[in-house]
Structure formats: structure tokens, C-alpha cells
Amino acid sequence: MKLSKLATPNVSHNVILYIEALSVSFDGFKALNNLSLYVNDGELRCLIGANGAGKTTLMDVITGKTQCDMGQVYFGQSVDLLKHDEAAIARLGIGRKFQKPTVFEALSVFENLELSLSTGKGVWFTLMSKLNSEQRDRIDAVLTTIGLKELRNRPAGVLSHGQKQWLEIGMLLVSDPRLMLIDEPVAGMTAQETEKTAELLTSLAGERTVIVVEHDMAFVRSIARTVTVLHQGSVLAEGTMDQVQSNPAVIEVYLGEEA
């Protein structure tokens, strides 16, 4: 309730996420090192980088899980994300999908989505609230989008790996977030599922801002307009996939290893 006054980020400069000079270290190891990154409103951005490049740490800082040592993170012009905790940041409209699909296994697919709706999230509210027809329609729409309509009453624990990935993406969608952070969405998916995911994510961009972390280069190529390469906690290169792939520094430290 208290957060409603912050609910819409000011994007008058067309930038939804400002990350400036961000540093995080764990026991002396610099997971993020003076990292600066700007993401435009409505953009679909891919983050790539080797293991330990700082992708997940960056997501942790944006979503309030990890405290940073230095730097600034702003949601729009005015909302300082470093001042909020995870729950508040989620209510501001920043949704996050984990690397390992994380759904509530004992609850049904429908209930997983019900809990993800962007309604009141307080103790008293959840005790008293009932779904209205508009919310039911919204859940139904998302169930159709993620292809789990038939399985709505099954416990999420019995879903296949790919279906869990989709359910978790659905949980983000149903909350109508402004910014979605998606960590390795196609890990463990079949080629067909991957293709469907690519379609979905591309269709989301525009009305929402989507940041995807992914290792699968073919997948990144299929969805990305702008790619940011992280290396040792800083931005190494940024541009279209072609620009990035032909960047000598990138070839040397990252793509070079694979070739």
C-alpha cells in the first residue's frame, strides 16, 4: 500500500534502468567491478558472459538480494532501488526468473499464478481476498500463453523441467511487470520449446522491458537486438550481435574460447 506512490517509474528520458559504477565484492573477490549499464524502456536486452562474469550478481543487486559496495541503481529517473528490499522491488514491477526453475511445487499451476498476481501482498489482505473475475481471466490468459491450460489443477511439482520454466515465466507475466529479469530461460528446454520461448520473449518487448541472461548463443542471436557482454564484473562490449561477435576484445576473452 505504502508503495503505491512509487508505483510508476519516471521514464521521461526513455531509460528504465540506470546502473552506474556498481561494485560488489565477496571476500575480496570482485564479482562486479565498476559496472555501468543503461537499459532503455521497452528494450529486449541480452546479457552474456562466461561463468563468474557477474551476470547473476548483477540481477541479485537489481532485485535487492545482494547489497552493493558502491554505485547506483535507479529504476527510471527517480526510484533508487538500493533503498528497497526484495519484496518492495517486486511490488514496484520488477519481476525475476531464477536460473533454476523455482515454482511452488505443492501448489497447483493455477495457485502458483494466483499468488503471483500484482494485488495486495499483506497478511490481512491475503487472508480476506478472493479472486475476482477479471483476475481469473488474467490467469486464464496467461495459462493459454504458457500452454499450461490443461494442467491448471495439477501440482506444479509434477511438471516437466521445461513446463516449470514456462510456469515461472507465466508467474512473472501475470504480475504485469514493467521490467523482467530472466536468468537462462531455455536451459533444459527442447529445441521446440526454445523456439516458443524466443517467440514469447520477443513479443513481450515493447510494452515491457526484458533483460535475458543466456549461454545459448543461437538463442541469443534469435532474440537479441542489443547484447551486452560482461567480463570479470564489468561491461566488455555492447551492440548488436554482429558487432559484438566481431569485437576483438570479445573474441579474445569469450567467444574465442569456444571457437
Next chain:
Amino acid sequence: MSQFSKIWGELRQGGNTITLFVIILFFSTLLASLSNMFLPETSVLHVSTYTITLLGKYLCYAMLALAVDVIWGYCGILSLGHGAFFALGGYAMGMYLMRQIGDRGVYGNSDLPDFMVFLNWDTLPWYWYGMDQFWFAMLMVALVPGLLALVFGWLAFRSRVTGVYLSIITQALTYALMLAFFRNEMGFGGNNGLTDFKEIAGFDLSADNTRVSLFVITAIVLAVVFVSSQLIMRSRLGRVLVSIRDSEARARFLGYRTDHFKVWLFVYSAVIAALAGALYVPQVGIINPGEFSPVNSIEIVVWVAVGGRGTLYGAVVGAILVSYAKTRFTSLVPESWIFMLGALFVFVTIFLPKGLAGLLKKRRQRDNADSGGGGIAGLGVSGEAKS
């Protein structure tokens, strides 16, 4: 009015378990009470007052088990110190009963309980003020344990203490309280605790009618607590609690302040435990620091594990069965009970991880499958066809 109809709707919707539970509890209480009051003592069906009190005691344990199931079964908070809240509720009731003795104590002092006279105290400590009023004492029964749970829960859950670490500090909490209550200087009767009660709200505690009434009141409170807990667990709040149990981080990233949910649930659970303690003390006639002993709290967890977590009725059944076994075996071979309790816990953990309730559920599912697949089995087929 709409609130009321909503609750009524919930009750009907989740009907089966709730109705069945309340009906069974109601009839067994009624039968036991009637056969105690109206059948002659020579009758085979006569239930002795001793048995009535024993049953009342089991129902208090059942309520205590329910309190633990609410937090452990639904929210994954394993408290190994819930005996502390039970004992605090019991002490609040004990203080009231102590004050009702008046000048009928051994020393005939109407201003001070016997043990204070014995310690040569000449004034009543401030925290005993008001405890001679029934309403005030009942308020304290809920308020003191509730506040302790609030402060403890706030500190623990805000600092994100979970899992085994939380279990250890709850155990430490009850142990510390036990040591404190053993001290005479605390003013709660030290080692001996509070006992020799005479009457409650003007009724003679040794009278059969009072005993039956206490038993009936315990059954009613248990039913109310059961129904309200079921309603909570069937609301969206219940689903948030389960989501915290299954993945607290995910719940947080959906915007739930999981620590708030845990603190309030912990307080709710502590108050139930305290009510159980307050009903227990007038029936058994004594409260002493032994009730804080860590072993007691572990025993509650065994009850819940035996009955089956996360069903509420499982906890009630587990508490009654294990307590009955305890009554039986401690009269045969007193020393061996603690070993049997340990063996029971190991057995249940390995062979019955979902307890007796889990066994029941499995059977029901098998029956469904046999009868041509309603419910879960039917869905299973469509699910596989889909993928």
C-alpha cells in the same frame, strides 16, 4: 454479512475434513461426558472421572500439536521450543488458580501464596497483581506468550534465521526459561511450581462436574482452533504460507514480506499453545518448570510427525495416540519410554515420512484409481497425453 457468507461458503467448500473432525470430536466428548455423569459406576460403560481428566489432558496435547503443525507443516518452521508457550500459558492460569486459594493455604495467608510465605516474602511481586481476576489472567494467558513469540519471531525471522538454526534457538529459548523458572527468586514457586489449587471461577476443582466441564471446554476450544486454522490454511494466506515453506526466496521476489507472514503465524501458533497450557493446568492440578524441558518440546514434534504434517487432523490424532501409548507404557516400564519415543521418531521418519495422514491419503488415492480413475489419476493421463 458478506464476510459471514464468505466464511460459510469456505466451510462448506472445504467441508469434508472440517465437518468430520468436528462431528467426531463432538460425539466422543458428549458420549464420554454423559456416561460419566449418568451411568452408575458399576456399569461397564461408565467413564471414570480419572479417564475424563486424562482425555482432557490428551485434548490439550492435541491442541499443542496443532499449534506446531500450523507452523511446521504449513510454513516449514520447525520449533523445538513450543513447550515454552504451553508452559507460559499454564503458568498464567496457575497464578490465577494460586490466588483463588486465598487463606485456605497451609499458612492461611490470604495475601500471599504459600511458597512466598515460606520464602519470607512480605509483599506480592508486581507481576502477580491482577492475577486474582479471571478476565485479567485469561488476557495474560494469551498476551504474555503472544508477546514473547512476537519479539522472538521478529528478531529471528527478520534476521532470516531459518532451518536448523532456528530450531536450535527455539530449543535454547525453552531451556533458558526452564532454568529461570527453577529459581525461587523468580517468584513462580521455583522447583515445585504452582499447585494445591482449590477452585476455578468459584467451582471446586475436585468436583466431578467441574472436571467434566473443563473437558468439554477443552474440546470446544480445540474445535474452534481447528476450524479457524483450517480456514486460514484454505485462504490465499494459507497458500502464501505453503509457498514460503517451498521456496521463500521465490515468494519474496513475488513481493511478499515473508518475515511478516512468519512472525504473525508464529504468534498465532504460540497463542494456541498457550491456550492449551491454560486448559491443561486446572485439569492436571500442577504446573512446574519441568514443562519447559526441551524433551517435552521434542515430544510435540514427534506427535506431529507420527500423525502427519500439514493436515492439522494428523497432528491431533498423532498427539492422542502417542500420549495414550505413553500413559500405557510408562505405567509398565517407566524408564524405557524415552527410548521408545526416539525409536518411534526414527521409524516414522524412515518409513512414514508423511505420517498416518499420508498413509490414509495414499489409500484413498489407490481406491480412486481402482474405481476407474476420478481425481488425480484421471488428470495424470491427460497430463501425459499433453506432454
